[in-house]
């Protein structure tokens with residue numbers, strides 16, 4: 001308390017302790033008011049003289065946290081919440097950033113760049129909920145920058161040992177924030193390793209035998225949205241091939257809304273390594289808009305013609321490879337022969353993995369080869385002729401929830 005209270009005098013008036021409202025939690029507030037009267041300095045700069053009204057709860061103590069903040073706090077802490085006294089007993093200390101302090105800016109420069117992030121093995125997490133989810137899942141924090149001590153006190157104290165705690169101005173956090181509404185807390189964590197993470201019990205209970213493979217997905221908003229859908233559907237894991245945007249990039253984290261700590265994500269994989277991360281009997285299905293195939297006449301007799309689309313000729317995007325091969329005299333027949341099936345035909349009898357192609361080039365040759373070698377196929381979501389393709393995140397969501405529906409129907413629940 002001593003650190004928070006200083007004595008000031010105004011003219012000839014007696015000296016009164018000045019209490020900074022934002023530094024107080026309810027218990028300390030009561031204690032401060034017992035020494036009443038006190039001057040309370042509010043964040044707005046307003047100074048109000050306050051006395052403790054015997055028998056009445058100090059109004060500001062309750063008001064310090066608005067009902068929304070209290071709800072948020074409860075969500076973050078869970079039922080066994082951290083009591084403020086525990087913080088005091090913990091002996092944890094924090095530093096205040098001094099004018100011209102470069103600690104925040106130098107760390108931010110590092111974690112906002114993918115090469116640095118990868119080299120240093122650090123990531124940036126922003127916001128109270130995301131940080132709390134990360135801690136619950138076992139992510140390891142290294143530094144917290146925060147503008148209000150309450151944000152740190154909400155976190156489980158046992159996870160803060162050995163972590164640098166640095167109080168900075170809200171404006172500084174705002175300058176570096178990726179959020180529309182900056183939340184006043186940022187954490188630098190060691191890059192999470194999916195093997196060492198503990199995913200939420202409810203999530204594990206709802207996991208489906210469906211994996212998702214992102215193939216050269218470049219847009220952070222799309223990837224974040226896909227991760228969120230994957231977590232929502234109960235996908236067992238998400239694999240990202242080399243060429244995808246980094247799953248730990250701030251914009252992906254923002255769009256993911258916590259999915260990073262609900263579903264295992266395996267980043268930066270070579271195609272040869274993909275099967276090692278799938279159950280042995282997995283069939284790989286490639287989501288393919290078949291946009292580069294011609295629409296054929298309805299009289300063709302295979303399944304896909306029911307939907308007005310068939311694979312009538314080799315995809316134009318692969319012609320380039322074929323011609324190169326012809327010049328060099330290599331085999332002409334290496335393009336996988338894969339059945340096109342409608343997304344709502346049954347594809348979940350065996351564990352399945354769905355490949356979603358990137359925004360520009362669609363699915364890769366490697367994905368088609370893997371689908372062929374595992375006995376999978378192409379999944380087509382029929383769209384109105386003339387519409388080329390769906391957004392990758394939309395296609396992924398439709399397919400994952402269709403897979404979930406099929407499994408539910410089969411299990412009779």
Ligand SMILES: C[S@@+](CC[C@H](N)C(=O)[O-])C[C@H]1O[C@@H](n2cnc3c(N)ncnc32)[C@H](O)[C@@H]1O
Nearest residue numbers: 287288289356357362363380381389390392395
């Ligand atoms: C925007 S699309 C790719 C468009 C790309 N220009 C192409 O021609 O393949 C991104 C990915 O979403 C999936 N997708 C989009 N529309 C689809 C559809 N109608 N059926 C199945 N998958 C689809 C595919 O995996 C596709 O590669």
